[in-house]
Amino acid sequence: AQKVTQAQTEISVVEKEDVTLDCVYETRDTTYYLFWYKQPPSGELVFLIRRNSFDEQNEISGRYSWNFQKSTSSFNFTITASQVVDSAVYFCALSEEGNTGKLIFGQGTTLQVKP
Amino acid sequence: DGGITQSPKYLFRKEGQNVTLSCEQNLNHDAMYWYRQDPGQGLRLIYYSQIVNDFQKGDIAEGYSVSREKKESFPLTVTSAQKNPTAFYLCASSIVLDRIYEQYFGPGTRLTVT
Numbered sequence: 480a481q482k483v484t485q486a487q488t489e490i491s492v493v494e495k496e497d498v499t500l501d502c503v504y505e506t507r508d509t510t511y512y513l514f515w516y517k518q519p520p521s522g523e524l525v526f527l528i529r530r531n532s533f534d535e536q537n538e539i540s541g542r543y544s545w546n547f548q549k550s551t552s553s554f555n556f557t558i559t560a561s562q563v564v565d566s567a568v569y570f571c572a573l574s575e576e577g578n579t580g581k582l583i584f585g586q587g588t589t590l591q592v593k594p
Numbered sequence: 595d596g597g598i599t600q601s602p603k604y605l606f607r608k609e610g611q612n613v614t615l616s617c618e619q620n621l622n623h624d625a626m627y628w629y630r631q632d633p634g635q636g637l638r639l640i641y642y643s644q645i646v647n648d649f650q651k652g653d654i655a656e657g658y659s660v661s662r663e664k665k666e667s668f669p670l671t672v673t674s675a676q677k678n679p680t681a682f683y684l685c686a687s688s689i690v691l692d693r694i695y696e697q698y699f700g701p702g703t704r705l706t707v708t
Contacts, residue, residue, distance in 0.1 A: 488634070512694055522682060524637075524699035531694070570636060579644055580625055580688045580695025581652070584636035 481506050483573050485585035492561055493593050500556045500588045502571030508532075511575045513547065513554045514582065518568040530554065561592045597621065598700035600685050605705045607679075615670045615703045617685035624688075625695060626668040630654060631682040631702075640683075643668055672705065679707045 482505040492498045504513065515527040528538060530547050538545045542559045558565055568589050572582040598619045607613045619626065625644045629637040639652030643662040657676025662668055668687075672679045684702045688695040 483636075485636075514697075516699075522684075522702040522704070524684065524686075526696070526698065529694065529696060574695065579642060579650070580627070580690075580697060581639055581642065582637070582697060584638075586634070586636045 481573055481575065481583045483571050483583050483585035485569075485571055485588050487588045488586070489589045489591070491591045491593065494563060495560050496592075497557060497559050498561050498590065498592075500558075500569050500571075500590065502554045502556065502585060504552050504554065504571070504573045506573060506575060508575045511573060514572040514574070515545065515554075515556050516570045516572065518570065518587070520567070524570070527556075558590075561590075563592050563594055566590060566592045598685060598687055598698060600683075600700040600703050603701065603703060605703055607705070607707050609707055610674045611707075612674060613672050613679075613705065613707075615672065615683055615685075615705070617668045617670065617700060618666055619668075619685075619687040619700075620666060621687055621689070621698065622665070623698075624665070624690070626662070627686040627688070627697065628652075628658075628660065628668070628670045629684045629686065631684060637684060640670065672707075679705060681705060 484503045511532045513530045516524040544557045546555045568587045570587045571585045601616045627642040628640040631637050641660040643649035659671045682704050685700040686697040688697040
């Protein structure tokens with residue numbers, strides 16, 4: 480069965496600190512897709528990244544970076560030099576190929592960045 | 595502007611009443627989804643639709659109903675049979691890129707039933 484675990488319920492950091500949000504997934508499929516979404520206080524989910532199971536290259540986008548490791552079934556998200564605007568709930572999600580696009584979400588990690 | 599619209603943002607109902615949540619998209623996406631979010635929890639799939647006039651139950655469909663008469667619209671009805679209807683409801687639509695469904699979300703409707 481598919482499952483996504485975000486063990487960190489809440490994280491609090493001071494502005495400019497680096498922070499890593501953990502995501503561990505379970506799936507029997509060899510082809511799958513992993514996502515990260517950001518949910519600011521307004522409630523709307525904002526797409527951040529998608530990663531295919533056959534592409535283990537790490538990705539960097541500005542202050543954001545993602546570390547995908549199939550050996551440990553993890554897809555961790557790091558924010559470098561955090562800012563107050565990064566405060567939000569972050570969700571990791573999993574989708575299997577051809578599975579009609581259904582997403583399995585983790586429980587989310589609430590990140591609070593204090594000035 | 596292209597996007598997904600959900601209205602209203604806040605909705606209040608008395609217990610025992612059915613209520614319909616609106617979801618409209620002008621992105622020309624084929625697939626649409628409804629999720630429910632409870633405090634401190636992730637999103638759970640209620641219903642989804644890949645084409646017009648067709649839809650499937652998700653993980654927590656009991657007490658909900660949907661219709662998909664138009665490509666742009668996927669309304670969700672929360673019936674009186676839903677035992678705990680108070681929640682945040684998110685609608686999404688997706689585009690298929692290289693057989694991958696990439697979902698985009700609306701702003702959500704917060705439903706309170708008393």
